[in-house]
Amino acid sequence: MRHPERPPEPGKFTRREFERRVERACRLMTRDKLDGILVTSETNLEYLSGFTTQFAWNTPTRPWYFLLRRNGSGVAVIPEIGVSNWRSTSWVDEILAWPSPRPENEGLDLLSKIVTGTRRRYGRLGVELGAESRLGMPAGDFLRLKRMIRPVQMIDGSAVMRELRLVKSKAEVARIRHICELASDTFDALPGFFNVGDTEKDLVRKFQADILLRGADKTPYTAIGSGRGGYNSIIAGPTDRKIGAGDIFLIDTGSRYAGYFCDFDRNYAIGKVRDPVRRVHDLLYRATDAGIAAARPGNTAADVFAAQARVLVDAGIELGNVGRFGHGLGKNLTEPPSNMPGDDTQLEPGVVLTIEPNAMYGRGKILVHEENIVVTVDGAELLSRRAPREMVIIDA
Amino acid sequence: MRHPERPPEPGKFTRREFERRVERACRLMTRDKLDGILVTSETNLEYLSGFTTQFAWNTPTRPWYFLLRRNGSGVAVIPEIGVSNWRSTSWVDEILAWPSPRPENEGLDLLSKIVTGTRRRYGRLGVELGAESRLGMPAGDFLRLKRMIRPVQMIDGSAVMRELRLVKSKAEVARIRHICELASDTFDALPGFFNVGDTEKDLVRKFQADILLRGADKTPYTAIGSGRGGYNSIIAGPTDRKIGAGDIFLIDTGSRYAGYFCDFDRNYAIGKVRDPVRRVHDLLYRATDAGIAAARPGNTAADVFAAQARVLVDAGIELGNVGRFGHGLGKNLTEPPSNMPGDDTQLEPGVVLTIEPNAMYGRGKILVHEENIVVTVDGAELLSRRAPREMVIIDA
Numbered sequence: 001m002r003h004p005e006r007p008p009e010p011g012k013f014t015r016r017e018f019e020r021r022v023e024r025a026c027r028l029m030t031r032d033k034l035d036g037i038l039v040t041s042e043t044n045l046e047y048l049s050g051f052t053t054q055f056a057w058n059t060p061t062r063p064w065y066f067l068l069r070r071n072g073s074g075v076a077v078i079p080e081i082g083v084s085n086w087r088s089t090s091w092v093d094e095i096l097a098w099p100s101p102r103p104e105n106e107g108l109d110l111l112s113k114i115v116t117g118t119r120r121r122y123g124r125l126g127v128e129l130g131a132e133s134r135l136g137m138p139a140g141d142f143l144r145l146k147r148m149i150r151p152v153q154m155i156d157g158s159a160v161m162r163e164l165r166l167v168k169s170k171a172e173v174a175r176i177r178h179i180c181e182l183a184s185d186t187f188d189a190l191p192g193f194f195n196v197g198d199t200e201k202d203l204v205r206k207f208q209a210d211i212l213l214r215g216a217d218k219t220p221y222t223a224i225g226s227g228r229g230g231y232n233s234i235i236a237g238p239t240d241r242k243i244g245a246g247d248i249f250l251i252d253t254g255s256r257y258a259g260y261f262c263d264f265d266r267n268y269a270i271g272k273v274r275d276p277v278r279r280v281h282d283l284l285y286r287a288t289d290a291g292i293a294a295a296r297p298g299n300t301a302a303d304v305f306a307a308q309a310r311v312l313v314d315a316g317i318e319l320g321n322v323g324r325f326g327h328g329l330g331k332n333l334t335e336p337p338s339n340m341p342g343d344d345t346q347l348e349p350g351v352v353l354t355i356e357p358n359a360m361y362g363r364g365k366i367l368v369h370e371e372n373i374v375v376t377v378d379g380a381e382l383l384s385r386r387a388p389r390e391m392v393i394i395d396a
Numbered sequence: 397m398r399h400p401e402r403p404p405e406p407g408k409f410t411r412r413e414f415e416r417r418v419e420r421a422c423r424l425m426t427r428d429k430l431d432g433i434l435v436t437s438e439t440n441l442e443y444l445s446g447f448t449t450q451f452a453w454n455t456p457t458r459p460w461y462f463l464l465r466r467n468g469s470g471v472a473v474i475p476e477i478g479v480s481n482w483r484s485t486s487w488v489d490e491i492l493a494w495p496s497p498r499p500e501n502e503g504l505d506l507l508s509k510i511v512t513g514t515r516r517r518y519g520r521l522g523v524e525l526g527a528e529s530r531l532g533m534p535a536g537d538f539l540r541l542k543r544m545i546r547p548v549q550m551i552d553g554s555a556v557m558r559e560l561r562l563v564k565s566k567a568e569v570a571r572i573r574h575i576c577e578l579a580s581d582t583f584d585a586l587p588g589f590f591n592v593g594d595t596e597k598d599l600v601r602k603f604q605a606d607i608l609l610r611g612a613d614k615t616p617y618t619a620i621g622s623g624r625g626g627y628n629s630i631i632a633g634p635t636d637r638k639i640g641a642g643d644i645f646l647i648d649t650g651s652r653y654a655g656y657f658c659d660f661d662r663n664y665a666i667g668k669v670r671d672p673v674r675r676v677h678d679l680l681y682r683a684t685d686a687g688i689a690a691a692r693p694g695n696t697a698a699d700v701f702a703a704q705a706r707v708l709v710d711a712g713i714e715l716g717n718v719g720r721f722g723h724g725l726g727k728n729l730t731e732p733p734s735n736m737p738g739d740d741t742q743l744e745p746g747v748v749l750t751i752e753p754n755a756m757y758g759r760g761k762i763l764v765h766e767e768n769i770v771v772t773v774d775g776a777e778l779l780s781r782r783a784p785r786e787m788v789i790i791d792a
Contacts, residue, residue, distance in 0.1 A: 099719055
């Protein structure tokens with residue numbers, strides 16, 4: 001897979017990026033009979049409004065509200081402290097602000113006035129209620145707002161957001177590709193900065209520093225598993241365990257660039273790889289290939305699971321306890337769909353997925369591979385640099 | 397302020413740490429007539445159960461539930477993928493797990509059975525509803541659970557969590573002190589790794605890498621403001637703006653160690669500091685001193701505000717638009733109380749605060765100072781290394 005030259009600001013959004021999002025959102029609102037959609041979570045608020053901030057999502061003191069009306073106009077209801085930050089990042093000019101903190105009424109009066117003043121065709125407001133969503137406001141305020149906006153009803157709007165975000169634009173894919181390339185570079189560099197005897201914590205510190213210096217904005221998720229002949233957890237760590245000869249370790253990173261995540265892992269062995277591991281590694285490599293091949297328009301997320309699982313099941317391998325073999329990827333580290341039986345999400349060009357088969361072996365050991373791809377008309381295109389065919393061996 | 401020698405694992409929790417939390421929680425539950433308290437957010441769940449994970453909070457796909465009963469027993473209702481991670485970090489042995497993802501019922505059947513099976517004296521379950529709280533589950537599932545557990549009522553339990561977390565234990569203070577020391581070291585080192593002509597992004601990358609290599613676990617929040625003769629935002633950035641001669645810049649970091657934050661800033665000037673800035677800087681320095689002096693048992697958060705504001709108002713300075721002059725600090729970057737008029741939270745030994753006066757000057761410029769302190773019987777003790785008396789000047 002050839003990687004194109006990196007532009008100075010990969011995936012820079014034009015005004016058109018947001019126009020397209022709003023046009024699609026309005027069509028979906030009409031389909032679902034919503035007069036508007038209210039978003040409060042980091043990813044959905046940033047997706048619709050463009051507002052970019054570290055501040056809002058690191059402090060739960062103040063909530064931030066964005067209402068997109070079905071006519072395509074938007075209004076921010078935000079704390080005064082954020083107004084200049086909003087103006088410099090969002091396409092939305094209509095801002096209502098209140099002096100915050102004001103715990104007895106954190107913007108609810110402004111917000112309910114805006115909601116009830118919105119042109120009412122259906123009397124229904126979309127809010128984040130459904131699977132994999134989170135509110136960015138206190139639940140007590142949510143219940144209060146529900147009463148304040150009557151007779152307007154709150155309806156689950158997460159289907160709209162899910163559908164909007166499932167298919168990524170070229171610029172979004174460029175951002176994900178960029179962070180995947182940075183992570184690929186850090187994984188390639190790892191044997192150079194790892195020292196035998198490093199603890200998991202030492203190694204994760206160096207890993208995180210390396211990817212930040214290469215250009216990642218944040219590295220919120222960097223898990224590690226290590227152990228003699230293999231590891232037994234893929235979502236834990238780092239611990240104070242020293243990594244030494246005979247060990248195998250995994251690093252899995254969810255790092256972020258310009259609001260978009262990568263999510264993939266690499267495995268390393270210190271000194272040698274024993275035959276049973278070599279076999280599982282080989283099967284997972286082939287399962288990954290099969291998953292990548294199945295990630296094409298016309299197939300479903302369940303098909304991507306089945307293609308991976310077949311390779312393992314045919315070899316008599318016990319599947320891991322992760323519950324799925326990959327998932328959607330974008331503004332969240334994990335987002336719909338799930339590559340698992342029953343998820344009939346149709347793949348189409350622009351869908352970004354992780355391909356993530358895992359297998360149990362030995363006494364409670366697990367091995368996992370992971371790559372990131374984007375579905376195109378011609379099938380999957382790798383965003384991560386494909387892992388080496390054989391597990392990377394670092395001298396003991 | 398002398399800083400004690402750093403132990404190998406600052407603020408390591410003993411079993412007693414959690415016993416104390418549970419004892420206090422049970423007393424407060426009885427006071428508030430709650431049969432139990434259900435927590436779903438990262439900070440409250442970690443606070444009560446000890447469960448430590450990067451995974452759960454970076455992916456909204458799967459919710460994680462912890463119920464603490466009024467008799468002091470706890471039960472985890474979590475996805476199967478997290479069981480081994482739970483066992484290796486939490487004191488709680490009772491675990492109910494379901495195979496997740498399962499969007500049609502993400503643990504709700506298990507959870508409602510546990511809630512309705514809990515010994516009922518009051519018929520009231522505390523949940524995270526109040527100011528500055530966030531649910532770690534979809535709002536739709538929250539509404540569904542509300543119906544499923546009837547006749548048990550959901551009551552705001554955030555007063556209990558707020559009161560528990562307001563006063564930090566010695567181990568908690570040691571963790572906050574440790575991350576403050578690491579950040580102080582990085583701020584001291586900054587003139588050595590900053591190059592004139594660095595963009596804000598370049599500098600923030602180096603800053604974040606530096607603090608991670610020193611031992612921080614994460615640096616979720618690192619804001620920067622820069623400009624000729626001063627900056628005009630304290631919560632934005634980093635941007636592609638190049639920092640050069642005549643600039644003043646601020647870095648404000650919320651970095652984390654073992655689940656606890658620091659939150660303070662430093663100001664730097666390239667080449668020179670002009671007189672008007674020098675004057676505001678001097679006033680803010682004195683306002684900070686006044687805030688630190690006022691942060692003692694018997695005073696309120698409002699008193700800490702008033703002491704700082706008096707210095708500025710007496711000098712005819714316009715206060716900034718931040719809404720308060722500091723706040724609580726701990727497992728969240730910002731937590732109660734707020735140093736502002738009307739916040740009558742009584743300070744007592746173990747309360748950790750930021751002291752954060754800010755002032756407007758020139759045309760839309762703002763300057764802010766910030767330190768972190770812990771209230772002791774003898775008054776405030778600095779956790780951050782006190783900023784230099786004069787703004788640090790870096791050669792142009």
